[in-house]
Amino acid sequence: MEKRKSIVCTTQNRADDIYATSAQRVESKEFWRWGLDNNLPEALALLSRRSTAHRRILNDKADYISGKGFNYDCSIPLLGNIVERVNGEGESLRQVLNKLAFDKSLFGNAFLEVVTDDKHSFLSLYHQDATLCRVAKGSDHIILHHDWTHFRASEAHSLPLYPRFERHADGTLRSIIHYKDYEPMFTHYGVPQYIAGMNVSAIAYKTDRWNIARLDNSFQLSGVMMIDNAVDSEAEAASLARLAEQRFAGKPGQVMFIIRDESSDDNSRFIPIEAHNDGDWKALHDQATTDIVVAHSWFRSLSGLDYSTGFSAERILHEYEVALNTIILGEQSELLEPIVRAIGEILAIDCSSLEIINRPPTRSKPIYMKVWEARKADGLDYDESDERQQLYLSEITKYNLKSIG
Numbered sequence: 001m002e003k004r005k006s007i008v009c010t011t012q013n014r015a016d017d018i019y020a021t022s023a024q025r026v027e028s029k030e031f032w033r034w035g036l037d038n039n040l041p042e043a044l045a046l047l048s049r050r051s052t053a054h055r056r057i058l059n060d061k062a063d064y065i066s067g068k069g070f071n072y073d074c075s076i077p078l079l080g081n082i083v084e085r086v087n088g089e090g091e092s093l094r095q096v097l098n099k100l101a102f103d104k105s106l107f108g109n110a111f112l113e114v115v116t117d118d119k120h121s122f123l124s125l126y127h128q129d130a131t132l133c134r135v136a137k138g139s140d141h142i143i144l145h146h147d148w149t150h151f152r153a154s155e156a157h158s159l160p161l162y163p164r165f166e167r168h169a170d171g172t173l174r175s176i177i178h179y180k181d182y183e184p185m186f187t188h189y190g191v192p193q194y195i196a197g198m199n200v201s202a203i204a205y206k207t208d209r210w211n212i213a214r215l216d217n218s219f220q221l222s223g224v225m226m227i228d229n230a231v232d233s234e235a236e237a238a239s240l241a242r243l244a245e246q247r248f249a250g251k252p253g254q255v256m257f258i259i260r261d262e263s264s265d266d267n268s269r270f271i272p273i274e275a276h277n278d279g280d281w282k283a284l285h286d287q288a289t290t291d292i293v294v295a296h297s298w299f300r301s302l303s304g305l306d307y308s309t310g311f312s313a314e315r316i317l318h319e320y321e322v323a324l325n326t327i328i329l330g331e332q333s334e335l336l337e338p339i340v341r342a343i344g345e346i347l348a349i350d351c352s353s354l355e356i357i358n359r360p361p362t363r364s365k366p367i368y369m370k371v372w373e374a375r376k377a378d379g380l381d382y383d384e385s386d387e388r389q390q391l392y393l394s395e396i397t398k399y400n401l402k403s404i405g
Contacts, residue, residue: 030153031134031143032188038148041107041131044192048106053289054194056303057296062102064302064323065331067356069094078349087115087124093339097356099127100179100335105296108181108190109133111142112338114162116173116346123346125339128176135178135188140164142176162342177338197295200288299323302361313362320360332356367394 070083086093103110111128145156159176180190299319340351372389375382
């Protein structure tokens with residue numbers, strides 16, 4: 001009788017590809033690809049949902065950039081109406097601005113739809129999900145489609161770039177504003193600021209996933225499983241290995257199953273592979289987290305990364321001031337300028353008073369101090385007899401809260 005040969009089948013537990021994009025090159029005469037396979041926005045969105053530190057920074061940047069509301073001239077009621085309710089969905093201007101800030105931080109691109117009519121009797125502003133938008137080949141329109149992996153021109157609709165408008169079936173005039181972060185060699189789409197940190201975001205995600213896998217596997221070791229069993233083909237061996245993997249392999253790491261000819265004595269056994277690299281994994285995760293913060297041009301204390309070592313209000317306020325003057329104010333200006341322009345041109349009202357309210361995440365002075373006392377504490381000129389400086393800081397905060405839309 002011919003002796004059956006041993007068949008070795010290897011199975012490996014791997015983290016899913018966090019970018020989840022195919023290598024297939026997409027060509028179209030209707031739009032410019034966003035990424036090689038036109039799925040870069042989906043990959044970036046998936047990464048943001050899997051990397052903890054990366055997501056926290058995105059959330060915080062969007063919150064700081066959108067501020068705490070708006071100050072505006074209360075003698076212009078129409079401007080107040082826009083701040084309080086900017087579209088038919090009942091969203092405030094701050095809510096729309098927050099979504100734009102998040103998209104721009106995540107994708108390096110953001111899209112704002114502008115809606116009015118022939119008489120310019122109203123203005124509505126709608127945030128459009130950046131993953132649904134692509135730049136048309138003429139670079140004068142934005143095409144919106146619900147599923148870019150199965151694009152059908154009949155299911156898509158386009159909007160002209162502001163200040164051009166086009167009439168839609170409901171009689172409204174519509175346009176769209178495209179925000180994008182500049183990057184050399186990229187013309188049609190912006191590139192997120194953290195582009196150099198995408199790989200370290202992936203490292204942080206994978207180290208988190210590895211730790212979860214160890215817990216799921218009760219910290220069992222990986223190794224080689226040798227099984228005595230008679231098999232007639234590689235397909236049968238692979239099927240047997242998959243069944244064993246589902247029941248016994250666990251995670252993390254690699255489990256090699258060796259399917260051998262059965263004999264009178266069952267020699268099935270597991271040979272563990274020991275690895276003492278916990279310290280290396282922790283150092284790798286900590287370094288990846290630090291690199292994520294650097295890639296975002298952000299600050300650790302504003303993302304809650306150092307709270308475990310102590311809460312320093314002074315450091316938080318200092319880093320907030322730096323972030324405000326180097327990042328936040330610039331992003332606010334970039335997002336708000338087209339909005340102010342659209343409001344002024346369509347409704348013909350003065351928007352120069354419209355400004356975002358910025359407030360630090362923690363207070364350096366108690367709210368029961370008077371203004372002159374606070375100015376004195378900061379080393380500024382003060383006048384105890386000035387009625388305005390007799391106000392308590394709590395009263396100023398209360399006034400600002402009333403102005404929030």
